[in-house]
Amino acid sequence: MTDPEGTQLFHRSMPFSERLGVEVLEHGAALVRSRLKWDESLCTLGGALHGGALMALADSTGAVCAFLNLPEGGQGTTTVESKTNFLRAVRSGYAVASSRPLHAGRKFVVVETEIHDDDGKLVAKVTQTQAVL
Template sequence: MTDIAGTQLFHRSMPFTERLGVEVLEHTPALVRSRLAWDETLCTLGGALHGGVLMSLADATGAVCAFLNLPEGGQGTTTIESKTNFLRGVRSGYAVATSRPLHAGRGVIVVETEIHDVEGQLVAKVTQTQAVL
């Protein structure tokens, strides 16, 4: 089921996510889940979702997770480092991203995001560091 408030938060704060068609499934400080439907216009010639699309999904999902874990007085975050391991392609259905905070400090927040396909197979693992603004 789509989390309407979460989807609006993504689209309002990151309009690019609306253009990609990102839908939020859940958003709490402990867990943010979103998904993106496979679409041939977002693919490589081989029919797999482009790595940049998957990274965009992970970055947006991780950014909201970091935002929901801001320390008192924090105004927002910005990605200062992101590392992605691609493990398989997404050739149909959805890519589902799940982000969890690993560290929520005063100056940086570290988030881990896993992307799975509709069959539950791990597609990519992303670790990103967000600077607190």
């Protein structure tokens, strides 16, 4: 089941996530989950979701997680570093991203995002640092 309020938050703050078709499953300070449906237009020639699409899913999900963990007085975040390990392809169904804060400081928020396929297999692991604005 999708989270309409969370989906609106994503699409309003990051219009690119709407263009990709990202849907939010849940959002809160401890966990943000979203998904991207496999679509041929988002794939490589081999039928796998493009790494850039998966990274956009992870970056968007991590950004909302960081935003929900802003310190008092923080107005937003921006990605300053992102590291991705791709482990397997997504060739059908959904890619589901789950982001959790590793560190929520005054100047930076560090978020870890895991992307899984419909079988629950780990597709990618992303660690990103978001600067507090």
